[in-house]
Amino acid sequence: MAEKVGTTIIQHLLSQQREKPEATGAFTQIINELTIAAKVISREVNQAGLVDVLGATGDVNVQGEQVQKLDVFSNQVVIDRMQHIGQLCCMGSEEVADLIDIPDKYPKGNYILVFDPLDGSSNIDVNVSIGTIFGIYKKVSNETDINFLLSDVLQPGIKQVAAGYIVYGSSTIMVYTTGNGVHGFTLIPSIGEFLLSHENIRIPEKGKTYSVNESNYAYWDEKTRALIDYFKTKDRDTKRPYTSRYVGSLVADFHRNLLKGGIFMYPADLKDPKKPNGKLRLMVEANPLAMIVKHAGGYASNGYGPILEIKPDELHQRVPLYIGSKQDVLLAEKFIGGKRT
Ligand code: AHM
Ligand code: MG
Secondary structure (H helix, E strand, O other): OOOOOOOEHHHHHHHHHOOOOOOOOHHHHHHHHHHHHHHHHHHHHHOHHHHHHHHHOOOEOOOOOEOOOHHHHHHHHHHHHHHOOOOEEEEEEOOOOOOEEOOOOOOOOOEEEEEEEEEOHHHHHHOOOEEEEEEEEEOOOOOOOHHHOHHHHOOOHHHOOEEEEEEEOOOEEEEEEOOOOEEEEEEEOOOOEEEEEEOOOOOOOOOOEEEOOHHHHHHOOHHHHHHHHHHHOOEOOOOEOOEEOOOOOHHHHHHHHHHHOOEEEEOOOOOOOOOOOOOOEHHHHHHHHHHHHHHOOOEEEOOOOEHHHOOOOOOOOEOOEEEEOHHHHHHHHHHHOOOOO
């Protein structure tokens, strides 16, 4: 008897694209390859403990291959899967200083992929949720030479045509948007497919949770401290204090707040004079999640205005991040940007 399998990501994407006569299938191919990369990374993440043990005995695994650090491995998986499909003109990765070219043996396309292959590096070795983040842009010039593509890459996040993440947690979930709702798919290991599990996710307007690395308190300015103090202060009318949750993996913290409501913050701090804008990267971390939260009814800000409107100056630019439930992020803006009413 035929079993009802559920909706795969590609099926879902195709059903959305049927309403767009201009769709060429290029985009579907990009998402398809990304899901394959995600499955490979997920498999490896699930064996992380084992890989670590084997790595310690001489950095060679059971197949006699060199054991790679998982983040380096994930970076290579994404590059290998994405470079051959003929739809990308280049890529930008958190793990690679410069833009990644498409080898001459493959055709080039008009899309740009930016990604963080395995975010949450401090949690990789300790079995805590980690994730992959990606954003997709369309090239604006007619350039094909990698030396002249940087200005095509440095577009504000509002120009993303799609964005998503994969969280490797108690299950592996992929969440994506093309601007037409935010949808989540859970990897079913027994059939090797991501199936629709969270259709049209909407983030609550206001949450009860704040997520921040509070050990940075000593390095924050007065406005930032006042904001965190606000969330911790007791006030029945505004349902405070909020509760605190901080995994230390952006994707995991973001995913929880997306489903349950709340605000994630990585403010600017004075810890390292070379990083006055905090830790997180605009292009590979903040922008993709900002697009997702926007289409789920939330908001992402640098404390002064929308993340998605910032014009990047460089690929690895950092940015203070306040992201999550709209009312909570607007409140953060009032504290940080001084737009108090
Ligand atoms: P990474 O790209 O090196 O993994 O760093 C990004 C991670 C985020 O996932 C997380 O939100 C943040 O760093 C945690 O930083 P901290 O340890 O300073 O709280
Ligand atoms: Mg990262």
